[in-house]
Amino acid sequence: MPTPLASDTILVVDDDPVIRRNLRTLLESEGYRVMEADNGVAAAGMLDDPAIALVLLDLKMPGGSGLDLLRDSQDRLDERPVIVLTALGGSSAAIEAMKLGAYDYITKPFDLDEVLYTVRRALAQTALVAQVRALTSDDRDSALPDDELIGHSPEMLEVFKTIGKVAATTEPVLILGESGTGKELVANALRRNSSRAQAPFVKVNCAAIGPTLLESEFFGHERGAFTGAVARRIGRFEQANGGTLFLDEIGDLDLDLQAKLLRAIQHGQFERVGGHQTLTSDVRIIAATNRPLHAMTTEGRFREDLYYRLNVVTIEMPPLRARGEDIILLAKYLIGQLAGKYRWPQLALSPDAQQILRQQSWPGNVRELQNVLARAAILTRGRPIQPGDLRVTEPAPQGAASDSHARPSLLLKDILAETERRVIQQALEQTSWNRTHAARLLGISRRQLFDKIHEYGLEHKT
Numbered sequence: 345m346p347t348p349l350a351s352d353t354i355l356v357v358d359d360d361p362v363i364r365r366n367l368r369t370l371l372e373s374e375g376y377r378v379m380e381a382d383n384g385v386a387a388a389g390m391l392d393d394p395a396i397a398l399v400l401l402d403l404k405m406p407g408g409s410g411l412d413l414l415r416d417s418q419d420r421l422d423e424r425p426v427i428v429l430t431a432l433g434g435s436s437a438a439i440e441a442m443k444l445g446a447y448d449y450i451t452k453p454f455d456l457d458e459v460l461y462t463v464r465r466a467l468a469q470t471a472l473v474a475q476v477r478a479l480t481s482d483d484r485d486s487a488l489p490d491d492e493l494i495g496h497s498p499e500m501l502e503v504f505k506t507i508g509k510v511a512a513t514t515e516p517v518l519i520l521g522e523s524g525t526g527k528e529l530v531a532n533a534l535r536r537n538s539s540r541a542q543a544p545f546v547k548v549n550c551a552a553i554g555p556t557l558l559e560s561e562f563f564g565h566e567r568g569a570f571t572g573a574v575a576r577r578i579g580r581f582e583q584a585n586g587g588t589l590f591l592d593e594i595g596d597l598d599l600d601l602q603a604k605l606l607r608a609i610q611h612g613q614f615e616r617v618g619g620h621q622t623l624t625s626d627v628r629i630i631a632a633t634n635r636p637l638h639a640m641t642t643e644g645r646f647r648e649d650l651y652y653r654l655n656v657v658t659i660e661m662p663p664l665r666a667r668g669e670d671i672i673l674l675a676k677y678l679i680g681q682l683a684g685k686y687r688w689p690q691l692a693l694s695p696d697a698q699q700i701l702r703q704q705s706w707p708g709n710v711r712e713l714q715n716v717l718a719r720a721a722i723l724t725r726g727r728p729i730q731p732g733d734l735r736v737t738e739p740a741p742q743g744a745a746s747d748s749h750a751r752p753s754l755l756l757k758d759i760l761a762e763t764e765r766r767v768i769q770q771a772l773e774q775t776s777w778n779r780t781h782a783a784r785l786l787g788i789s790r791r792q793l794f795d796k797i798h799e800y801g802l803e804h805k806t
């Protein structure tokens with residue numbers, strides 16, 4: 345959780361001076377500034393102060409109840425989180441408050457730790473959403489760091505919320521989702537918003553290296569541990585000590601290594617390859633995979649105990665096709681990046697091109713969108729992108745194909761390529777992706793078929 349900023353002022357609204365004093369003492373000891381009001385009307389008058397970042401609000405107060413404040417001052421609250429304080433048994437008022445947009449509620453007599461935890465969580469979450477909003481506004485002049493997560497869809501806001509909630513804990517986080525959905529960006533955001541933001545952030549791609557080298561990659565090795573081990577090597581667990589270790593493609597991990605990894609995560613203990621000394625390291629684990637990890641546990645391909653250890657918090661990345669208008673938001677953002685990089689001020693997306701983008705199913709998700717746009721931008725050499733400039737891997741649905749604007753290209757070579765792609769796709773579907781049968785049907789060799797599948801980025805969908 346980010347340390348509170350000096351500007352984080354909390355408005356405590358309660359008619360009971362003892363409660364106000366207790367809350368003030370607690371919050372000030374944590375570095376927050378505190379303002380007080382003893383009823384809803386007085387509180388509403390104070391909300392014009394932009395320093396107020398959060399409101400702790402009693403519901404029952406003479407002279408302006410908390411519910412009235414929530415109901416009447418939405419504009420003044422301007423999305424600042426309100427945490428409601430309710431007496432035990434007052435659940436209907438609490439529910440009503442939540443409906444009116446309260447962030448959360450705490451029942452009295454409250455536990456001070458719970459108050460602090462809820463306040464911190466609310467502030468971290470709001471800061472994250474605000475940051476994302478600012479970065480995704482249409483203003484292209486704002487310099488965007490490369491690893492910002494763009495999205496306004498409810499699905500992505502859910503992801504941002506979860507990041508806000510869990511970033512500050514040291515529990516492991518498992519990020520699931522199709523390839524290219526932004527899992528690595530989420531790992532970066534978790535780290536950036538954690539108390540370990542300044543500590544080491546070490547990444548290992550578990551699919552990139554074989555099991556023997558991977559063990560040494562994780563835990564290091566002693567000199568002479570195996571041929572080629574000419575010097576002692578410090579592994580990633582040691583490097584990440586005090587920080588965060590991101591294990592990408594964890595679903596590709598060999599069973600034997602899964603056991604060693606479990607021990608290292610559970611007890612923080614491991615040995616270098618060829619070493620006898622037990623080493624310890626304090627790392628926060630973030631793991632990601634596009635594989636169905638849970639199903640793999642039932643098939644015995646992934647250890648159940650490791651799965652449950654990693655799966656304390658799961659973030660499911662929605663596929664791009666499920667993010668609605670985020671496709672266009674992202675496309676505009678990516679176009680902005682390309683325009684800046686290549687100095688193409690005219691680069692833009694025509695409305696028809698946007699329509700084509702909306703209609704795709706994007707099996708390669710954001711990465712595919714990036715590739716399609718980069719290729720189109722290069723083709724047009726910085727002029728506005730039209731539908732014909734977009735080489736998408738999925739044919740546009742019927743309606744779009746009959747629309748003259750949506751016709752991909754009039755160049756003979758493009759039409760031939762598009763026809764070939766469709767025929768191959770058809771043959772593959774007709775044969776349930778039996779490549780031998782499909783190749784026979786098409787009158788080409790299996791090798792040629794493989795090359796074409798690769799060339800056109802065709803994918804088997806179940």
Ligand SMILES: Nc1ncnc2c1ncn2[C@@H]1O[C@H](COP(=O)(O)OP(=O)(O)OP(=O)(O)O)[C@@H](O)[C@H]1O
Pocket residue numbers: 490491492493494495521522523524525526527528529530592632633634674710711714
């Ligand atoms: N929401 C997003 N906003 C901006 N860029 C994004 C977003 N999601 C993904 N990207 C970009 O798309 C590309 C793929 O993202 P990333 O590598 O994080 O995906 P991944 O899910 O980890 O993929 P894989 O499973 O293949 O490793 C990156 O260049 C990333 O910057």
